[in-house]
Amino acid sequence: MPRFILAAALFSCFTGVLTASAIAAPAADSALPEDDVIVMEQPLPVSLEATETTAMEEIELPVSETKVETHKSLMASAGYRFMSFDGYGGRAAEYESLHSGPTFSLLNSILGRDHKFIVDGEFLSDNDYYANLAYDYMGAYRIQLRSDSLYHNLDRFVLTVPAFYTVAQQDSGRLGIRVEQDLASLRARMGTYPIHLNLQYWRIIKEGDTQLRFADLAFFPVGASNTLTATRRRIDQETHEGKLGFDAHIGPIDLIYDFTVRQFSDHGGTPVATFVARQDVLQPSYYQRAAGSYQHDEVPSSRYLAHSVKIHTEQTGGLVAAAAYTIAQRQNRSSLSQLSGVNGLTDTLQTAAGDLVYTPYKELSLALRFRHQEIDRETAVISASGFTTPNPGNNIVANTGIGTQKNVISAILSFRPVTDLTIKGEYRGEYSHRDGTDSWEPVGKLSGISLPSNSARHKGTLTVLSKPFKNLRLKARYSFTSVNQPEYGISFGERHDGQVIAIYSLKDRYGFSTNYQISHDTNDSSAIRRLDLQTPNFDPVPVYREKRQISATASAWGNLFDGRLSLTGTAGLLRSTADQETLFASTSNLNTATASNYTAQSLLYGITIALRPMEKLGTALAFQQVRSNAEFDPTSTQNVDASGVKAISALKSVEDSVSFKVDYQLYKNIACGVDYRYRTYHDDYNSLYDGSVHSVTTSLTAKW
Template identity: 40%
Template sequence: MLFLLAILFLLGVAPARGEEPAVPAGNDEAAAVEDAGSEAEAVEPVTLSPSDTEVETHRSLDASAGYRFVETDGYGGRAAEYEYLRPSVTGAAHAAHLGKDLKLDIDGAYLNSNDYHATLDFDYAGYYRFDFRTESLFHNLDHETSPLPASLFTDAAPLERYGITARQDALHFRYKLRDYPIHLNLSYWLIDREGSAQLRFADFSFENLGASSLQSQSRRIDRTTQEGTAGFDAHLGPINLLYQFQIRQHDERGGTPADSFIAQPGPVEHNENPDSRFYSHTVKLYSSLAGGITGAASYSYARSENRSSLSTVIGADQARDTLQNAAGDFTYAPCAWFATAVRYRHQEVDRERPSTLVVSSLPGGVAGGRPLFDTVRDIISANVTIRPNTMLSVNGEYRGSFLRRDGVAAGEWNLPENSVTHNGTLTLLLRPFKGLRLRGLYGYSTTDNPSYGTSPEQKHEGQVLASYTRNGRWGATADYRVAREWNNHITRTTNPLDGSPSITYVLPADRVLAHAAAGLWISPTERLVLSGTVGFLRNRSDQAVLFASVLNGYQAASDYISQGELYSLNATYHAADSVDLSLALQELHSRAEFKPGTATDGGFSTAGVRELSRVKTIERSLSARADYRVSRHFACVLDYSFRDYDNRDGTLGEGSVHVVSASVKTIW
């Protein structure tokens, strides 16, 4: 209040202490009222600028500490794939200061040395903005075995447990020049992976098939990818300008494996993950995002470089790609019920390679691999949205992709020179009455020359989604999606080693994808909420498959089916003003099966392939939580979770994990 009185005094409108308010000269009526002893006062209104407005500062602080107990039965790595299965001390904290100029928010949680996250957000009066993120996650990896006898399969570390810790850091800084409409932007991103993984490779000899074998060994994982960006954006009247420079570098610090092979007794490097570097320059012009017409245009130049460090093969580090991208956007929204947008994208990729590779085991070097090809891709898309009223919304979209490859006509690559894809989608959103929401979608796409065997020639897709809520007491959702795609022009040509004629096979494919889900939630009382979900996913592919042998290939029809069903139940109960309880149950059934038919060429058998590829698993999980607020500033939390992985066709990956976490929390 004293602050406001001081402002009024400085503006000359506040009365002096102990004096009567002044009456403007010439206002006889006001003077008469004053002379009559009226209590009315004439005060001139004052408008305060936003900088003079008093803003309340909000502060909060909470922290918790506890212990996490972990018990495993069996492997456990598939039951809890992304959890570090070791007991540990846990903790979490959150602090916030939200003032007029200074805004600071810090949040973090710690489960163990391989699983944690922390964030920091800082803003001072809109001039300085800084945010930092760091997080770490552990990924359990399988240790696969082989049914082959010991003479054909060698595992150098049969008892090793594999896993990778992935740590990610991100930092962004933005500075606004006080007297100029310019922002400076800096950012840094890092992802670091450390751990070990299983490496399996074959030692094969054409001259002595009996000496061939499969090898397995541990591989140390130590790789880092760093990315930095610097740039600025400026408001130049009706046009905004943005420039950004980006550089990304990948470093493989774990080394490249080197082993002796039948054909090469000395150490030979293999399975390299080469270092690489990428950098780009981007310039963008765009109009204000407000208004009925907006536009944007951008251009970027980028280069990707292979930085291989192989000592037995020299020259791979001379391979590089140059990328040029151009884009343009135009949006027109003349009224509230109509909007349209047109977008154009253009990309050119020029590939370079060394003419000769120097191989230590081959005198004179070898040609630098297959001839490379350059690509040019153009994408045009148009979108129209019509909202005639609040009940109905219609959206139509077209997308055309035009791809051209230069250098594939020589036959070195089994890829088409040109490929054109047209895709259209129509979406209908309907709200016939309060609480009900309906959404329908139909899409169709066609490609004249699909690039790969998994690329469809034609595809139809349909989806229906419905949701309904009633009085905040109950609600339901239902979703069904079906898609069918096929390709009848997939061909593969064999190159027999025995000099026999090549054979070209036609391998048609037909795939159907279906997905359905339904959910229901109900709140019979204000303290209890129950919900349940059922989901179904099925993928079936009918396609001819080419089985390769040493001398030729053999064609056989095949049927691949993968299917999953999900069931879940959840309950939350506000038992008392200081007690909250929750329970969640989930069960997932999944199976996959590859069923090849009998080969069409002389005597070749596909027996046993179906049994080797069959997968049938059941995953179960249960989690429970109790939250008890002892007082206004203290609370206790108890968490329990159980996860189980059941392999019905074997023992690989089977196991269960029990986790109990207890913590004490304080809030201020």
């Protein structure tokens, strides 16, 4: 339990600092919530994206004679969870540790006039837990400690390739990763001044094993073996981030400064494997490599530093303005010993933002926003041992680092002519420029899609919110987006998107909600240049693409017999289809592009029944099923034989989930319960990941 001991030590340290500060300075200002929330029916406030803007306002000290009741509550639970699984189980319970063990939970809160204290947590296993502690002293001093962990079961793929490849399946056993996050933060008022000091430490750890697949593959020399390998890779990564900043209320403006340092480290080591020689005297322009052991698939460490300055006027009044500027630098810290020139490369990021909101009266609001981003990337000069190249000094030519500049301009107009009707219109324009794209152009002996140096995106959105009846709320939205030069083959040139939402509720008796969204993308301007081996100047092959996506959800609920019986039903559909040109070979003199269709669909439906036959007894039964299918269907032509592609890419799976829960009140403050869950996964075309998981959790809960 080292993590909980560390959390307790940090809490003791913060409590000492807090107590000393509380004695030295009486309470004064309190902070408003740090996240600005845009409410459609109200005038739009300034909202700088990803800035965590903080506003402060003075508050009066509580009168010592005022009697304020302190609310206290405590709930603790202990139990045991029995886990069993048949088959794989990793897809039936993808984000759950499949191990039996004791379970615990705790919730303790003390909410008083001056002191507010909350501690809560839940422990399911060493890989799955949550703990949180928060303390607030009169709004002037706040601390928080939080730790949570999640486990992710990962699939192990079995390699299958044509006969002229060699397969080395060197991994076995179950795979998975545990992800842990820890957070400690302190916000303290500086004496009696309208200034707050903000400190934060954040850490994320990833531990476990994954499957690493790599290839020793080349077109030369003729007769050399080509191998596909799958091995286990140990994951041991951690990221540490520290933040130091302050926010101050200076007359009519608020000023915020943040300094961030983030360090990412990979302790798992870089894989090393033996590769065959790739040397051919008949191809002097190709990079040649001797046989030997080489490092591959490195996850480089990195360091990130950032300074941010934000300023805004008071969030009240008819005119509100805000501005922000950030300069950051990310440095690559590669540990490769066989390759040099990558370690120390830096990316410099600069962002600037400005917001202006004008609200002449409560029915009308206009917001103007501007965003600017610049990324400057260095270019590597790479030297690798074991390679003989056509360049002197054993150097490998690296493509130029692409620098980008992006400007975003948006205008939002919100109009509410009557109380139950709001009309909102928005325009958003994005203008991007890239430097250094020439070395990435697919010319000569390169294949791919040209990356445009300049592109522009325009988007218009119209939203209508209304309440035509007392208990009915409606929302309708339509947007159109156009891009003059799509960046990639799967990017769109035009997009139409529409959404309709309806919500109806009659007090606590019954209600329903529906959501329907549809989008249509088209791209008729992308083309792939084929690899030029013999015949120069191959004509680019157009790759047209059209995609449609539908998302629909519906739910209904009702309470019967004075709330003793509750019913909830849900249904959802997600369907995506794409018609596009697919290029099967970029090295052939023949045009191997053919029409193809990709379809993916998921259908979800479920029902939940909650019954309380007597005051001390409560039961709940829930069932859910998800049906998913996907297929890739290319058309065979004179130059392409696509038979068999549809069969090996098809997916048709069914996921079932059944849960049953019983709670019984033994005494006034003591209750017991049993929670049973059963989940299954089945694929009609591939039984490798089929399996089921059973879990039974017994618990004893006490409340005070």
